[in-house]
Amino acid sequence: MTPTPPRDDTVFDMAIIGAGVIGCAVFRAFVLAGLKVVLVERDADIINGASKANSALLHTGFDAGPGTLELDCVKRGHALYHRIHQRLGLSLIETGAILVAWTEADLAALPGIVAQAHANGVTDVRQLTAEEVRAREPHLAPDLRGGVLVPGEAVIDPWSAPLAYVLQGMANGGTVMRGTEVTGGVQNAGGWTLSTPRGPIRAGVVVNCAGNFGDLVEAIARPSPFEIRPRKGQFVVLDKTATAFANAIILPVPNERTKGVVIARTAFGNLLVGPTAEEQAERRIATVEEPALEALLAQGRRMIPALEHEPVTTTYAGLRPATQFKDYQIEALADRRWITVGGIRSTGLTGSLGIAEYLCTLYEQHFAPLHPLPEPIWPRMPNLTEGLPRPWQQPGRDEIICHCELVTRGEIAAALEGPLPAGNLGGLKRRTRCMMGRCQGFYCTRRVMELCAGRLPGLVEQG
Amino acid sequence: MPQVTIIGAGPAGLTAARTLRDAGIHDILVLERNPEAGGLPRFAAHPGWGMLDFHRLWSGPTYAKRLVEAAKGVTIATNTTVTAVHPGGVLEVSGLDGQRRIESRAVLLAAGIREMPRGARLLSGTRPWGVMNTGAFQEMVYRGGQLPFRRPMVIGTELVSFSALLTAQHLGIRPVAMIEAAPRITARRPGDWIARHVLGVPVRTGTRLTRIEGLDRVEAVVVEHAGGTERIACDGVLLTGRFVPEAALARAGHLDVDHGTAGPAIDTLWRCSDPAYFAAGNVLRPVEHSGAAALEGRDAARSIIRALAGELPPSDATVPVTVAGGLRYAYPQRVVLGQGATQLYARVLQEHRGRLRLMADGRTILDRVIHALPERRIRIPLDTNMLTSASRLTAELA
Numbered sequence: 135m136t137p138t139p140p141r142d143d144t145v146f147d148m149a150i151i152g153a154g155v156i157g158c159a160v161f162r163a164f165v166l167a168g169l170k171v172v173l174v175e176r177d178a179d180i181i182n183g184a185s186k187a188n189s190a191l192l193h194t195g196f197d198a199g200p201g202t203l204e205l206d207c208v209k210r211g212h213a214l215y216h217r218i219h220q221r222l223g224l225s226l227i228e229t230g231a232i233l234v235a236w237t238e239a240d241l242a243a244l245p246g247i248v249a250q251a252h253a254n255g256v257t258d259v260r261q262l263t264a265e266e267v268r269a270r271e272p273h274l275a276p277d278l279r280g281g282v283l284v285p286g287e288a289v290i291d292p293w294s295a296p297l298a299y300v301l302q303g304m305a306n307g308g309t310v311m312r313g314t315e316v317t318g319g320v321q322n323a324g325g326w327t328l329s330t331p332r333g334p335i336r337a338g339v340v341v342n343c344a345g346n347f348g349d350l351v352e353a354i355a356r357p358s359p360f361e362i363r364p365r366k367g368q369f370v371v372l373d374k375t376a377t378a379f380a381n382a383i384i385l386p387v388p389n390e391r392t393k394g395v396v397i398a399r400t401a402f403g404n405l406l407v408g409p410t411a412e413e414q415a416e417r418r419i420a421t422v423e424e425p426a427l428e429a430l431l432a433q434g435r436r437m438i439p440a441l442e443h444e445p446v447t448t449t450y451a452g453l454r455p456a457t458q459f460k461d462y463q464i465e466a467l468a469d470r471r472w473i474t475v476g477g478i479r480s481t482g483l484t485g486s487l488g489i490a491e492y493l494c495t496l497y498e499q500h501f502a503p504l505h506p507l508p509e510p511i512w513p514r515m516p517n518l519t520e521g522l523p524r525p526w527q528q529p530g531r532d533e534i535i536c537h538c539e540l541v542t543r544g545e546i547a548a549a550l551e552g553p554l555p556a557g558n559l560g561g562l563k564r565r566t567r568c569m570m571g572r573c574q575g576f577y578c579t580r581r582v583m584e585l586c587a588g589r590l591p592g593l594v595e596q597g
Numbered sequence: 598m599p600q601v602t603i604i605g606a607g608p609a610g611l612t613a614a615r616t617l618r619d620a621g622i623h624d625i626l627v628l629e630r631n632p633e634a635g636g637l638p639r640f641a642a643h644p645g646w647g648m649l650d651f652h653r654l655w656s657g658p659t660y661a662k663r664l665v666e667a668a669k670g671v672t673i674a675t676n677t678t679v680t681a682v683h684p685g686g687v688l689e690v691s692g693l694d695g696q697r698r699i700e701s702r703a704v705l706l707a708a709g710i711r712e713m714p715r716g717a718r719l720l721s722g723t724r725p726w727g728v729m730n731t732g733a734f735q736e737m738v739y740r741g742g743q744l745p746f747r748r749p750m751v752i753g754t755e756l757v758s759f760s761a762l763l764t765a766q767h768l769g770i771r772p773v774a775m776i777e778a779a780p781r782i783t784a785r786r787p788g789d790w791i792a793r794h795v796l797g798v799p800v801r802t803g804t805r806l807t808r809i810e811g812l813d814r815v816e817a818v819v820v821e822h823a824g825g826t827e828r829i830a831c832d833g834v835l836l837t838g839r840f841v842p843e844a845a846l847a848r849a850g851h852l853d854v855d856h857g858t859a860g861p862a863i864d865t866l867w868r869c870s871d872p873a874y875f876a877a878g879n880v881l882r883p884v885e886h887s888g889a890a891a892l893e894g895r896d897a898a899r900s901i902i903r904a905l906a907g908e909l910p911p912s913d914a915t916v917p918v919t920v921a922g923g924l925r926y927a928y929p930q931r932v933v934l935g936q937g938a939t940q941l942y943a944r945v946l947q948e949h950r951g952r953l954r955l956m957a958d959g960r961t962i963l964d965r966v967i968h969a970l971p972e973r974r975i976r977i978p979l980d981t982n983m984l985t986s987a988s989r990l991t992a993e994l995a
Contacts, residue, residue, distance in 0.1 A: 448716030
């Protein structure tokens with residue numbers, strides 16, 4: 135399932151620690167830039183940490199801190215996603231966003247938000263009157279006071295995108311090692327020798343993309359200048375029928391700590407309400423909590439009363455790698471032959487492509503010139519986005535295994551094969567949507583387990 | 598073009614098909630999204646099926662087989678999924694040969710029911726593998742020979758919960774306990790005695806699941822009872838019951854859905870808000886035994902036969918039924934007048950000892966003493982010939 139570790143004499147130009155969305159995008163960028171790259175992931179599959187549970191939005195940067203690296207990377211990432219998504223078969227649902235003012239204080243904040251957006255270079259942002267908001271979003275509670283339109287905010291498939299980045303990296307010669315935890319490293323003349331339970335990995339430059347473990351991995355190279363303070367976000371996913379009640383992404387007027395509770399459709403046709411923002415010490419376990427979920431539902435229904443009768447499909451929680459600093463913590467240490475990418479808190483999905491491009495610049499400044507591949511291969515992702523063509527619609531389709539999400543046997547079989555087969559059940563669900571619909575596996579678990587037999591061990595015993 | 602299309606080849610759908618065939622209706626098409634017909638009883642391989650409709654006591658798979666055999670001669674299209682319903686009996690369908698539209702004179706929704714999964718229950722804790730509903734578990738055990746866990750905690754004490762215990766026993770799975778938040782079990786007694794003494798599973802009422810623990814697999818649950826909270830080690834969580842009609846097609850389409858039942862709203866002649874659509878069985882409400890669903894399929898088919906013959910009264914002249922005072926729902930949601938004796942069914946939110954009343958525009962037309970429990974349906978008889986001028990019926994507890 136996972137490639138065998140390279141022989142000891144294999145020396146990579148670069149080893150990237152952590153296959154979250156940042157690691158995946160960085161991997162792609164440096165493979166395409168001509169380096170021999172290995173992406174090293176502790177878990178059985180990619181995007182198994184912070185990147186598996188977010189709000190799946192492609193941000194414009196309209197509300198990012200002025201003058202920050204985050205703003206630059208988000209804006210650049212937004213532009214780059216627009217440039218490449220079609221060639222990779224990735225969807226882009228251009229809903230736009232409306233930031234809605236519910237109070238007098240919210241309303242008073244709107245001109246400042248518009249001015250900030252313009253200063254950030256997001257010039258199509260404009261204020262809307264209450265009537266204009268109601269005309270665009272007739273299901274919002276009538277007591278809204280006004281709003282701000284952000285046309286460029288969009289919804290994407292948060293799992294197919296990083297998977298596409300990795301697959302493009304692999305198709306062009308990159309190596310991925312999953313189930314491989316980096317436990318330490320020694321710098322030597324040629325760069326680094328990283329120790330893993332699967333043997334040493336030698337690389338000229340190491341990139342730390344370890345997300346919620348970023349400060350721990352950083353300690354391999356130096357005392358970490360930042361401390362990861364995981365911030366938990368819980369979400370409620372409503373039934374697909376709820377999507378009818380919101381056209382744009384509905385944003386609240388933000389406060390100091392968080393952008394607040396967002397209502398947004400997903401690429402898969404559901405409606406998300408979330409996130410919460412809760413600081414915790416635990417880096418790995420993100421629990422859902424009934425009171426917080428109830429509060430999210432109440433807030434969602436306060437904003438869109440028609441959500442009252444919409445069933446909940448599921449709930450989830452993610453951990454964002456926040457630090458004591460507001461901005462991204464990105465740095466190239468020339469003498470240490472190390473690049474740090476830390477504190478990519480809540481904009482990583484958008485920022486990833488911009489961050490990867492920025493790292494290429496840093497690499498050329500600090501290490502060596504890059505020689506991009508003249509004609510890279512562009513793999514295409516199977517579509518999971520609701521409303522775009524899917525295999526269940528095709529004549530000659532095979533059996534539908536997951537009825538709620540209309541996932542065919544062929545799609546599941548394909549996700550268990552190929553260059554980067556699903557490494558765990560979560561990976562299979564993210565690659566296919568199976569078991570992720572209304573029934574959450576009531577109707578399809580047995581069949582999915584049969585298809586997983588011999589490929590994803592440890593789920594069931596045979597009686 | 599079929600005259601009648603039936604969505605779902607379970608007890609209700611297959612019994613309706615048989616009834617239509619016996620009445621000489623040709624061109625009946627049953628659409629089943631699974632590779633085989635028979636519905637959920639296919640996966641419950643312990644006895645308990647067939648009593649109401651076949652007057653026999655069979656295992657679920659035998660019952661499913663008999664239902665299919667009894668519908669012989671009717672076309673059952675398996676591997677065929679209805680993806681949308683449109684006004685006037687037009688369906689969008691995906692089969693192995695691709696997508697098509699099917700237009701029929703009448704459509705019967707008989708898509709059945711499922712249990713509420715973990716997320717919709719807003720359960721706290723981690724989200725590991727090993728948390729599942731009875732339906733998935735039974736299919737895994739009886740059809741797949743798959744053991745997802747060895748020592749699960751069973752949540753709920755409905756009839757299906759005891760079915761889950763029998764299923765567990767089949768492969769030697771030993772639940773650590775069965776818990777119920779209410780002060781008494783939901784299923785009829787002596788389910789708890791059987792659980793404890795025959796199956797060796799302790800049943801703990803007044804005990805609520807508050808938390809699931811474990812990163813990749815379930816490691817424990819936390820429960821809450823009068824004595825405080827308690828952490829109990831287990832390797833799975835079986836979420837039984839809390840049924841939800843599989844009515845997504847109705848909700849996503851143009852048909853009225855009752856928020857109380859979460860199923861399509863029907864009138865006393867089994868018609869949905871679009872009279873080209875009828876509904877029967879467990880898609881209507883949570884939940885009745887498959888035999889009751891089958892008999893509803895039969896009765897809805899009889900109404901469809903009358904509709905095809907042009908004998909049904911107009912569907913717009915009905916009296917709406919609403920519930921008040923502790924009733925969770927009542928159905929049918931609309932009463933067709935002048936159709937003789939019929940009945941409404943209702944359920945309570947909580948155990949109730951007191952009176953049940955049916956009011957017509959504020960006038961009491963039925964008043965009786967009841968002792969009702971949440972998972973037992975209350976039958977409310979009604980003579981529709983006596984209600985010539987009513988504009989609203991209200992069922993309420995007092």
